[in-house]
Structures are given as structure tokens and as C-alpha cells.
Amino acid sequence: TxxxxxxxxxxxxxxxxxxxxxxxxxxxxxxxxxxxxxxxxxxxxxxxxxxxxxxxxxxxxxxxxxxxxxxxxxxxxxxxxxxxxxxxxxxxxGRVLPVTTADVRLEAEFENGASVVGESKIFYCKKREDCRIRQVRLIPEHPKALADALTALRRADMIVLGPGSLYTSIIPNLLVDGIVETIQASKALKIYVANVMTQEGETEGYTVSDHIAAVFHHSAPGLVDLCLCNSSPIPKGVAARYAEEGAEALRGDTEACAALGVEVVSRPIATVEDGYVRHHPIHLARELILLHAERSVRIAGNYISDKYQVEKRGKL
Structure with a gap:
């Protein structure tokens, strides 16, 4: 499309x-x-x-x-x-749009108070400090969003966040002025696609709800409606190699996600390529399209019912 x-x-x-x-x-x-x-x-x-x-x-x-x-x-x-x-x-x-054309740098602050400026330095600093990232921010803060990016969000039927590095690929988009507000105002289905594995140097030990909580902390509670997770098994040999780097399959703590107001949907969307776990692009696309069709029918049904009731009251 x-x-x-x-x-x-x-x-x-x-x-x-x-x-x-x-x-x-x-x-x-x-x-x-x-x-x-x-x-x-x-x-x-x-x-x-x-x-x-x-x-x-x-x-x-x-x-x-x-x-x-x-x-x-x-x-x-x-x-x-x-x-x-x-x-x-x-x-x-389709179209590819930079979220902003401003010259921005990424700063990470860790739970022990340490901080580092530079996206490429976050991995090494986290390994050295050996604690979680508390938050990230852009320098300068609140850069202006590209107008076409905001227009694309307003016109979207479905808004998908991820998959990708939580603190260095996904969240930085949400720190650009106008992006979160535009997503909040949209009536589109909003889905967060969770990573299949945790990421060394960013999200060691994280669960699905930890990812969602971090997204909400840097944007707004309830920014997404659903979280699409992988249900395909990870081969033992591949999992063992990831474990050597401190990474593991992302655990889907459904109840904790529900407490954040997000429904978790698990589908077989992962594959192994050259020893690395990746989202299978065709399977991921299929599940996103199916989710949109399912939720759109449900929303459309409610709309038709409401419209019928209005017309019925009008005739009365």
C-alpha cells in the first residue's frame, strides 16, 4: 500500500x-x-x-x-x-519522514544519577553504571516536529510504535514537540509492537510492562491501546547465545500491562535469521492488518448502533 x-x-x-x-x-x-x-x-x-x-x-x-x-x-x-x-x-x-529536522542529541540519565550525552554512548555508559535508565531527553528539548509527520499521524487509521530499541529508536520520537499530542488526539488504533528479546545496553531484565511504562513515562499514560508480542518459541541454542550477552526473550506480564491500561495480544511473529531473532516482516504485517480489521469492525459496529439510536430518537 x-x-x-x-x-x-x-x-x-x-x-x-x-x-x-x-x-x-x-x-x-x-x-x-x-x-x-x-x-x-x-x-x-x-x-x-x-x-x-x-x-x-x-x-x-x-x-x-x-x-x-x-x-x-x-x-x-x-x-x-x-x-x-x-x-x-x-x-x-509510501513515505519516509524524519520526525524533525532539528539538530538534536540524546541524553540518558541513569537511576544512580549518572548521565551521558550521545546516543552511541548510552550502551557503554549503561554497562559501566550497571543500573537502569531512568529517562532520556533531547538536547535541545522539545524540537519542532516536521509538519508532514504530524499530518501523517492525523490521517492514520493505525499508528504503530516499534519494534526497535526502546530508548534510542522509539522514545526519541515521542520527545519531539507535537508528536504525543497528535497521537493522543487521533482516533486511530494505536499499537505498540514489543521487541522479541531484551537488548543489551538498554533493557536487560525488562518485561513487556517495563517497556510500556517507559513509553508512557516519556509521553502520556494510555498512549497505546494494544501491545503486540511474540509467541513463537526461541530455539534453545539461540537463546543460550543471547543469554551470554545478558539478553533474554521478553516476558509478557499480561496483568501488569492490564494495570497500565494496555491489552496484550500474543502472536507468532518472530523468526531466526543468521542466528539472530528478528520479527518476520510478513507475519508481523499480517497480524497488524488482522488486528486493525478486527478492531475496526468492532468500532464500526458501535458507531452504527449509536447512529441507529440517534435516528430512532429523532423519529420519535
Missing amino acids: ENIAAIVTVADDGGGSGMLRQDLGMPPPGDIRNCMEALANTEPLMSQLMRYRFSEGSLAGQSFGNLFLAALNGISPSFDAAVSRMSEVLAIT
Whole structure:
């Protein structure tokens, strides 16, 4: 469908994206490029080219896709215009939108009072401090949201948060001015897709309700209606390898989630690729579409019933 919009954080400051951000003063392109590649309708050679990473010289570790977007940014009036132009080149189905074009940094504060600035530094600081993240914030705080991102949220029939890194990919979007308020005002079905595994350096020991509580703490209670979790079993060998890194399958504590006002729905949406647990894109899409159809029918039924009662009272 063309009626899909990916709204992406721009707080990344590590890897190739961080290098381009530092050298060219542009927003980080990496996460946005990944979303465009996922929605692209290109020949296999073009896809391979966009994913290519240089292995030698001063460009070592840098991807061609990042450089391509950086070049478009240099000849475009704004970063979001560059993203739009690259979307045309890749013939993507749908839209990819940066949540903001402001130059933002991510700061994390830990439960012991320590803090660190820089998305790429949070992992190492958490490992050193050995305690949970209390909260994250953007510097500067409350940057202005991209107008097209707010429009996409207003027009949405379903708003999906995640999956992704809780504190560095999902929550930063909610810290941009206007995003939470627009989601709250929407009558769309709002779903949080929980990660399959906990993440080393961010959410060790977390349950599903811990994730939801963190989202609500940084936004507003009741921001989502449902939480979609994985019910597929994780192979023992794969689980053991994750355990060596302090990660485990995310535990779905349904009662604690219900106490937060969120219904948990478990479906088989995970797969193993090259030894890593991932969401299966087709299965995840199917379950989201089915959930939307199921809840929309229920909502539509209530609407028809209410309308009938109004008309009936009017005739009386």
C-alpha cells in the first residue's frame, strides 16, 4: 500500500551516520535510509549498491546509501526534501519522514544519577553504571516536529510504535514537540509492537510492562491501546547465545500491562535469521492488518448502533 508513512528518529550519532553528521552538519541518514530500503521497489543491483559499505580508506564502514542521501542533502533546500528526492529515486511505496529536522542529541540519565550525552554512548555508559535508565531527553528539548509527520499521524487509521530499541529508536520520537499530542488526539488504533528479546545496553531484565511504562513515562499514560508480542518459541541454542550477552526473550506480564491500561495480544511473529531473532516482516504485517480489521469492525459496529439510536430518537 502507498498509504504507509514511516516516521523516524534523527538522534543517532554513531557509526557512518555520526561521521556524516559531524563532517557535514546534516541529520543522521542511517535509520531513514534503512526505512527507504525496506519500502523500495528497485532492481537487486540497486538494492545491493545502496547497502554497500566501504571496507578501506577514509570511507571504511560508510555505506553508499548514506553518501547518496548526503549528496542529495547538499543539492536540496532541506533535509526532508532530500529524503523525498531519494524516495523518488528508489521508487518507494509510501513515505519516509524524519520526525524533525532539528539538530538534536540524546541524553540518558541513569537511576544512580549518572548521565551521558550521545546516543552511541548510552550502551557503554549503561554497562559501566550497571543500573537502569531512568529517562532520556533531547538536547535541545522539545524540537519542532516536521509538519508532514504530524499530518501523517492525523490521517492514520493505525499508528504503530516499534519494534526497535526502546530508548534510542522509539522514545526519541515521542520527545519531539507535537508528536504525543497528535497521537493522543487521533482516533486511530494505536499499537505498540514489543521487541522479541531484551537488548543489551538498554533493557536487560525488562518485561513487556517495563517497556510500556517507559513509553508512557516519556509521553502520556494510555498512549497505546494494544501491545503486540511474540509467541513463537526461541530455539534453545539461540537463546543460550543471547543469554551470554545478558539478553533474554521478553516476558509478557499480561496483568501488569492490564494495570497500565494496555491489552496484550500474543502472536507468532518472530523468526531466526543468521542466528539472530528478528520479527518476520510478513507475519508481523499480517497480524497488524488482522488486528486493525478486527478492531475496526468492532468500532464500526458501535458507531452504527449509536447512529441507529440517534435516528430512532429523532423519529420519535
